[in-house]
Amino acid sequence: MAELQRDTRNSNDKRDSIQTNSNQEPKKPKKRSFSQRQRNMASGYMFISPFYLLFAVFGVFPILFSFYLAFFRWDGLGDMEFVGFNNFNIIFNDPLFWKSLYNTIMIGLMGTAPQLLAAILLAFALNSVLIRFKSVFRLAIFLPYVTSIVAVAIVFSVIFSNQDSGLVNTVLGVFGIDPITWTRSEWGTKAAIATMIFWRWVGYNTIIYLAGMQSIPNDLYEAAKIDGATLRQQIWHITIPMLKPFIIFTVFTATIGALQIFAEPHIFQGRAGRPEGMSVVLYLYRDAFGSNFFGTASATAIVLFFIIIIFSSLNLYFANRIGRSKKVGVK
Amino acid sequence: METNKKNVSIAKYFVYAGLILVSLASLFPFYWMFVMATNPNSAINQTPPAMIPGSNMVSNFQLVLDSIPFWGAMLNSLIVSSTITLGVLILCSLAGFAFAKLDFPGRTILFVFILGTMMIPPQLGLIPTYFIITELGWLSDLRAVIVPGLMNAFGIFWMRQYIASAVPDEIIEAARIDGCSNFRIYWNIIIPTVLPAFATLGIIVFMAIWGDYLWPLVVLQDQSMHTIQVALRSLMDDRVRDYGMILSGTFWATVPLVVIFLLFNKLFIKSITDGAVKS
Numbered sequence: 001m002a003e004l005q006r007d008t009r010n011s012n013d014k015r016d017s018i019q020t021n022s023n024q025e026p027k028k029p030k031k032r033s034f035s036q037r038q039r040n041m042a043s044g045y046m047f048i049s050p051f052y053l054l055f056a057v058f059g060v061f062p063i064l065f066s067f068y069l070a071f072f073r074w075d076g077l078g079d080m081e082f083v084g085f086n087n088f089n090i091i092f093n094d095p096l097f098w099k100s101l102y103n104t105i106m107i108g109l110m111g112t113a114p115q116l117l118a119a120i121l122l123a124f125a126l127n128s129v130l131i132r133f134k135s136v137f138r139l140a141i142f143l144p145y146v147t148s149i150v151a152v153a154i155v156f157s158v159i160f161s162n163q164d165s166g167l168v169n170t171v172l173g174v175f176g177i178d179p180i181t182w183t184r185s186e187w188g189t190k191a192a193i194a195t196m197i198f199w200r201w202v203g204y205n206t207i208i209y210l211a212g213m214q215s216i217p218n219d220l221y222e223a224a225k226i227d228g229a230t231l232r233q234q235i236w237h238i239t240i241p242m243l244k245p246f247i248i249f250t251v252f253t254a255t256i257g258a259l260q261i262f263a264e265p266h267i268f269q270g271r272a273g274r275p276e277g278m279s280v281v282l283y284l285y286r287d288a289f290g291s292n293f294f295g296t297a298s299a300t301a302i303v304l305f306f307i308i309i310i311f312s313s314l315n316l317y318f319a320n321r322i323g324r325s326k327k328v329g330v331k
Numbered sequence: 332m333e334t335n336k337k338n339v340s341i342a343k344y345f346v347y348a349g350l351i352l353v354s355l356a357s358l359f360p361f362y363w364m365f366v367m368a369t370n371p372n373s374a375i376n377q378t379p380p381a382m383i384p385g386s387n388m389v390s391n392f393q394l395v396l397d398s399i400p401f402w403g404a405m406l407n408s409l410i411v412s413s414t415i416t417l418g419v420l421i422l423c424s425l426a427g428f429a430f431a432k433l434d435f436p437g438r439t440i441l442f443v444f445i446l447g448t449m450m451i452p453p454q455l456g457l458i459p460t461y462f463i464i465t466e467l468g469w470l471s472d473l474r475a476v477i478v479p480g481l482m483n484a485f486g487i488f489w490m491r492q493y494i495a496s497a498v499p500d501e502i503i504e505a506a507r508i509d510g511c512s513n514f515r516i517y518w519n520i521i522i523p524t525v526l527p528a529f530a531t532l533g534i535i536v537f538m539a540i541w542g543d544y545l546w547p548l549v550v551l552q553d554q555s556m557h558t559i560q561v562a563l564r565s566l567m568d569d570r571v572r573d574y575g576m577i578l579s580g581t582f583w584a585t586v587p588l589v590v591i592f593l594l595f596n597k598l599f600i601k602s603i604t605d606g607a608v609k610s
Contacts, residue, residue: 036507037434039512039513040433040434040435040513041433041435041436043429043433043512043513043514044429044433044434044438045429045435047425047426047428047429047433047517048425048426048429048430048441048487050422050425050426050481051422051426051482051483051484051487052441054478054479054481054482055448055482057463058460058463058479058482059448059451059456059482061463062455062456062457062458062459062463063455065459066455066456066458066459069458069459076462118353122350122353125350128346130339130343130346131346131347136354137350137353138600139593140353140354140357140358141353141354141357142596142600143357143358143589143592144357145603146538146585146589146592146599147585147589148541148542148559148560148584148585148588149542149544150542150560150563150564151563151581151584154563154564154566154567154577154578154581155360155364157567158577158578159363161574164378165375165376165377165378165379165380167363167380170379170380199356203357204603207604208603208604208607211607212608215608246608249607249608253607256452259452260452260453260454262544262545263545266564267564267567270567271568281454284454285545285549288457288458289461297458298458298459301454301455301456301457304452304454304455305455308452
């Protein structure tokens, strides 16, 4: 309703200006006295305004306020107290913050690097002309993506349960390995969480690489075969370079996703959290909604923002370089 | 030549074996979820644990219903996800139409700005947004999730690209000569044309909102307002965990998604790849 009113107001404003150049489109049998151009302007702004209104309230304001809040001490209720860079001092002197950053990067690496490699191999297998039942395999591999992250975290929390009867501990028992207290072990926690990430995302990335491989024209392979290229040469000099945009996309999204990891450790180690699985977002969440330290939590959010920017640009840089050196090889 | 052929067929068997192994690893947690969901806790806690489905399907689910408002949480998730999906489709196609077909000053800059907002991690504004929701009195109110969820930069980008390529300018010009307003053009020409893009974007948005966890956890504090993700997590709170019950809840919350996926799997996979590939 408000938008409608604004629109009529807009058009009233425009009516004045239209009279000066109303001979622009004199032929059109329009009843209204303003031109098509002006009407496009009015509806253009009106059609995009919902996003900008929402973004003003739930985007711009919260972001600016985060930067403001990072320099204040605030428990959410009382007065805010300006503390300068003290909040940043607090988190940079908190070993748990550095631990959470280390965990986030470690779990991210363990969960995504082998996964993307596996996805490329799977996509290559599924793209091969020799293989039948492709759609069945594709369906099976993609199915985990349909489940929610929470469901995945719960299922794998039970699979990696601390009890001797837990599934992984039972399997380890078959090989004579003592049961592991997964939720309280440094590498056990990371391995369990990395497994969750691997299982849910490998099919998604496979499907994307597969789409990329299918977009490569067959002529390229034909030409390479005529020139006597082996299968390995075809992979290195045709498939990988042509997949470059897809690899960049998956590396980019996987990095950003891994740096924002929250649900898996929050569910695996329980609400209180433990240092072995503490991630940066979990650290922020606990600070804010567990301890009401909204100033330091905002400072953490800002640090995380810059970490994400640094890591995604580093990744983009390296992903670009890999592609480029391959391209030189082709030429 | 013959050994070469033999090598190829041996390699083929290795690839098949690998694919079958990976597929089994993909499917096993689903099977295992069902095994746990149908077994009593005593069978789960013995060594080795139960490996075949048991007979406690109903009683385990009854325990879930006693512990969390399962149906209410599913309904909340459905309300939130479908409202946001519908809203995003309409708002993003309107904005996409404006960016693709209407000329107005600042169009390019405004569009690039929207693309830029996609780079901002959602945690950056998490805390202030929480206080905005508190000020609005929307804590433990589904509006706290729905209204911010309507803001979708990717959707606008996606609809703009689709409308720019799928709707010829001539049709719009013809409609204008017939005296159609821009909104009528949107309603009668754009919407019918972009239905395939609606399916794609709808699936992507619905999946993302259905699985969202952090934000609903922060703002939907009353148990009666939990979405299914938040409710499932609370199954893990008991000191002595009943895995049969926990996985029963998880299993039955997952089944609808798997069924829908299997029914529409081609469209589903195409949507996910299109959404990724074209951006």
